[in-house]
Amino acid sequence: MTTTTTAAVDMSVDLAGMRLPSPMMTASGCAANGKELARFFxxxxxxxxxxxxxxxxxRSGRGTPRMAETPSGMLNSIGLQGPGISAFVEQDLxxxxxxxxxxLVSIAGGTSAEFADVAAxxxxxxxLAAVVGVEVNISCPNVANRGLVFACDPAASAxxxxxxxxxxxxxxxxxAKLTPDVTDIVTVAQAAVEAGADGLTMINTLLGMVIDTDLLRPQVAGVxxxxxxxxxxxxAVxxxxxxRAAMRDGRLPDVPIIGVGGVRTGRDALELVAAGASAVQVGTAAFNDPSAPVRVGRELRDLLHEKGFSxxxxxxxxxHERMA
Structure with missing residues (x-):
């Protein structure tokens, strides 16, 4: 008779006072607001x-088509479709x-005032008792500044x-959720933290484009x-x-980082953790494996156990400590 043992690893995390039993999270926009994934775990x-x-x-979001497959990934142009904050708190939350x-509630806005209104x-x-944190999606366009993405500008982020x-x-x-589409992400991170962010989520998607080579036009309606x-x-790594290196060097206050971007396995998650992330989000992988966010957590736990970590x-x- 075979017995299955569970790896004895303390997977709990403390994210700016947010005590969680696991580092694993979904990624915003990849699992709607809970009911869909609850059928699977x-x-x-x-x-x-x-x-x-x-x-x-x-918001109704952008026109269709909204998604396109790419090598080792996908392109989405949804346009922040959603019910609005009133319906969200009354129904989804x-x-x-x-x-x-x-x-962890993700909020967005076209202006700084809209962000503040949603938060209020x-x-x-x-x-509110269910809310362990708020993810401020500053990786969306600032309509008051001709569409500039907030997180592309340190002052706008702050x-x-x-x-x-x-x-x-x-x-x-x-x-604060940051975009990688900047020259220096550390400068934006510093501005967000100094303005009051307790932690960082990185990264959001990269801006991309796909051309339909049969029709010779953009494959998604939003271009x-x-x-x-x-x-x-x-x-993302x-x-x-x-x-994290900037924090270790004293150039940036030491705050927790939530890593996200292309995680499919425990090894992928381990890369982000070893680079400096205290927690990990799983997004796109859940589209073909809805159990991915919890499966990756089990794989990460087992990997740590195999490597002798408790x-x-x-x-x-x-x-950072094992540089050659």
């Missing part, structure tokens, strides 16, 4: 469920709270974070879209590495 198995970015008002999920309305929700922070209870940490999947993982926290940023 108990959401309480995750460290946190990350919602689709919610804005002040309901309430449902997540009733089902015991820990929730979230703070007033009766289901403005959003500084307006969101006072709207939420101090015990609710906020994480460009966000590239995700395994192809972007080395970029690089971004996490550079930012705590996940001992591996965060370890690659």
């Amino acid at each position: 108990d959401l309480r198995e995750l460290g946190a469920f990350v919602t689709k970015s919610v804005m002040a008002d309901a 309430a449902w997540l709270h009733e089902n015991g999920a820990r929730v 309305r979230l703070a007033a929700s009766e289901a 403005d959003v974070v500084s307006q969101v922070r006072p709207q939420l209870p101090p015990e609710v940490p906020i994480f 460009t879209g966000g590239l995700s999947g395994p192809a972007v993982r080395p970029v 690089r971004a996490v590495w550079q930012t 705590r996940l926290s001992d591996v965060v940023g370890i690659a």
Whole structure:
């Protein structure tokens, strides 16, 4: 008779006071707002469920087609479709709270004031107890500045974070989600942290484009879209590495990083952790394997056990200490 043993590794994490039993999360926009994935596993198995970015008002998003396959990835041009913050807190957040999920709410806005409004309305929700943090998606366009992505500009990033922070209870940490489409991601990270971000999520998708070679026109209606999947993982590892290195050098305050980008396996997650991420989000992989966010967590735990580690926290940023 064969017995299966569970690797004895402490996988708990502390993200700016947010105590989670697991480092594993979904990635915003890849699992709607919970009900879809709940058919495949108990959401309480995750460290946190990350919602689709919610804005002040309901949005229908961009026209179709909205998605295109790419080598080792996919392009999406959804346009932040969603129900708006009022419907979100009354229906989606309430449902997540009733089902015991820990929730990292992703918020977005076309202006800094809209971000602040969404945060304030979230703070007033009766289901706020389910919220373990807020992810501020500054990787979306600033309509007040001719469409410039907030996270491409340190001052714009800081403005959003500084307006969101006072709207939420101090015990609710906020994480600024950064884009890799910048020359120096550390400068943007510094601006966000100094403005009040308790942590960082990196990275969002890369801006890409696909041409339909039969019709000889852009394959998605929005022309460009966000590239995700395994192809972007080395970029995510690089971004996490550079930012963690800046923290170790004293150039940036030491805050937790949530790593995201192209994670399909425990080894992929381990790369991000070794580079400096304290938690890991799984997104695109869930489209063909809905159990991926929890499966990757088990694989990561088993890998750490095989390598002789008893705590996940001992591996965060370890690659910086093992430079040849």
